[in-house]
Structure formats: structure tokens, C-alpha cells
Amino acid sequence: MELSLRERKKIKARQAIIDAATRLFIKKGYDGTTADEIAAEAEVSRSTFFRYFKAKEMVVFPYQDERIQMLRDLIGQYETEQTPFDSVRLGLLDMAAYFMSIKKELADQRKIIHESLHLLARQLEYDAVWEVVISERLAASRGKSSREDYEARLAAGIIFGAIEAVLYEWFSKGCKQDLVQLGRDGIELVRVGLASTDFTQLNDRSFE
Amino acid sequence: MELSLRERKKIKARQAIIDAATRLFIKKGYDGTTADEIAAEAEVSRSTFFRYFKAKEMVVFPYQDERIQMLRDLIGQYETEQTPFDSVRLGLLDMAAYFMSIKKELADQRKIIHESLHLLARQLEYDAVWEVVISERLAASRGKSSREDYEARLAAGIIFGAIEAVLYEWFSKGCKQDLVQLGRDGIELVRVGLASTDFTQLNDRSFE
DNA sequence: GCTATATATGGCACTGAGTTTCAGAAGAGA
């Protein structure tokens, strides 16, 4: 089905704003770029900019919704033939593979985000949706919604904690490692528990 | 040691602003209260308000630094006689006991925070410092800083994920449960791993 | 192709957060 001219124009305008903003953010930083400048660079009015993006920060995370949907779909793939934990695990590893394939774009985005405390906070907020997706999948395995399944929320929180740490590691080492392998190891630790680590052992330093 | 008049005045002014802001936030909501109104209610000028609090949101989290320090101290108590994991665990449970003792104040604060997406994001950011404290303790047990100990950061992320889920549960059920017990159960799950749950089992629903 | 209607845009004015500057008030110290 073809999109109408109106729809195509909207998509083009949106993309023009994203591109203009990205150019300016890289050149002058997020805080150093005003909404007016982005609008001018994209050749639209200020009003139009705010019509396409509810807030200036939103233009930094333009594909957030698509990524969440992708995660949901990837986990959904394994819905029937795997345990709940494994369907989440495999979905996350697929997501990791996808992230590997767009690492350049992710690294650019992260550079912009880490220049502003504001954006860092917003990033955390967006990422938190991953946890919801995971807890929904776990709760669904028992025929519940995540709202009514505390154990599922707890498990999802634990898994999400590992994801955050893995992603942080990957990004802070310049996306050079194999994210799928990092993810595999991280989630395995969640599965077997911290009792398997030497953090649960008295070590030499404790007696120094 | 006595504080100078100047210091005492500053403390009083700061407290007056916190109290005024809290009153207004409860009465009119966070978004419905302007910085001007808070300043007027506290009988200081707008400039003074922003001198005491870098941003309007900061006045919502006035004791954040103290709480982080308390967590650090509580974990530090168990530094020598326990395994790293247990010193973190016991410190967190002490913190839970403290939270139980100020539940009214926490519940009020949470009510304000949950009226604004802005504040929710900021809350996440503040809470993230807990993770740093935990990872520092774990890394220290091996004579490293958390910066150079990925395993410690990963473990801390997992523990923190559980903390968030536990706190969320506690708050959303009106702080009526025993937070220490919730915490004990949550962290035990982290210790033994999700392999102990039925999320790692194929269940009936998978065959429906 | 022409007209009526729906929708996107641009311009403008307004509110509120946060910053900067500066003059003056008030505490600290001799």
C-alpha cells in the first residue's frame, strides 16, 4: 500500500529534523544547540519542530519505540518452544546481535547523551521500558499480567540490572567486544546466582 | 563545635524552603507550583531559592546525599567480618529497616514524585548511585576500584535490579509490608539465581 | 479541473525555569 503525499512529506520532515539535530548536536553539543537552530537547519518553523517532537530531548531518541517493539517481537519469537526465562534470554541475545550491527550509530548517540546529565536521566527512563517488556513475558507464562505478578517483576528487575551493566561495559570499552557473548555471560550469572562468584567467599583481604 | 550565626541561618533558610515547597507540592502538585511561589512561601527571593537548590526538582530530593552516605556507612559496618556479598546484603537490610522507620515521609515524597514524569526520571538517576556504592564495595574486596572490576559492576547491577523491584513493590502496596523481609527474599533470589524459579521450567501454558 | 473540507504549517505572544549581574545588607574578625 502506498503512502499518501501527506504521509510521505511528514516522514521526510521528521527525518530532516532528526538529521539536522544530529548534525548540530555533534558540532555544538546538545546544550549548545537551541530548538530554533534545529528548526532553521531543518528548514521548518519552531512550531513544526515541537509538533514533531514533544520536547527537544525526544529528537535524541528517535527510534526508541521501534526498538522496544523489536525487543517485544524477538522475545515473542520464542514464546512457545522455550521456557519463559529462555525466551527472554534468546530474545535479548538477538537484540544484542542487532545492536552489534548498528554499533556506529549507537556510539554516536551515546556520545551526545553523555554530554548532558539531562539526557542520561532520560536514557535511564527509556531503558526502563525493557524491564516492563521482560516482566510482561515472564508474567504471561503464568497467565498473569506483570501488574499482578511480583515474582515476575522481581526477576525482570534482576535481568534488567544485568543488561544495564553489560551495555555499560560494552559502550565504555568502545563497542569493541562481542555484545552477544557479554550478554550470554551476564544472563548466565543471573541464572546461576551470585552464590557462584567469589563475592560470597571470605577472601584474604578481609583478614588484612 | 558551634556553628556560626551565618551557618545556622543557612540551615534554617534551607529547611524553610524545603518545608514551604513540600507544603505547596502536596497542596497544588509539583507542576502546579512555581519557583516564585515557593520562594514567596519560604519568604526568600527567587534568586535565593535557586542559590540553595540548583533546580526546582532538587528540592524534592533534599536528603539524597545523606541517604547515600548512610548506605555507605551501613555497608561499611560489615566490612571486615563478612563476605563482600553479605556485607552488602546486611547493609541493605539495615537500610531497609531505616526506610521502615520513615515510611510516612517516604510515602509523601513518592506521591509527589509520581505526579510528574520528570521527577520519576530524576528518581531513577539518584537511585543509580546506590549501584555505584555497591559495586565499589564488591570491587574493594578484591583490591580494585569499581571502574576496573567489570564483574563487580555486573553483580552490583543485578543486586540493584532486585532492590528497585523490591522498593517498587513495597511502595505500590502502600508501604504496608515488612521491607526487611521483602529485601531478604529479594536478595536471596539474587544469590541462588533464577534457575531456582519456575521461570526456568516449561509450564502448561507453553503447550496450550 | 474546480470546489469544499481536512490537515499541516508558520508566526506570535505568553508562561515558567534557570542564569547572570550588580548593588547593598549583614555577619566575621581585628
Place this chain on the structure above:
DNA sequence: TCTCTTCTGAAACTCAGTGCCATATATAGC
């Protein structure tokens, strides 16, 4: 009391975000 330092209040300013309305442009019906 006099000086030095710090805190405060007032005003002007920038920028994000909202609301309103007139205008331009796409779509649909004829």
C-alpha cells in the same frame, strides 16, 4: 568601630514548551 567577606534581592536575559489563529496545501467529491 572599621574593614573584609559572604549572602541576599532585584532586574534583565535566554531558552524550552504551549496555545492560538491565520494561511497554505493535500485530499475528496463533483
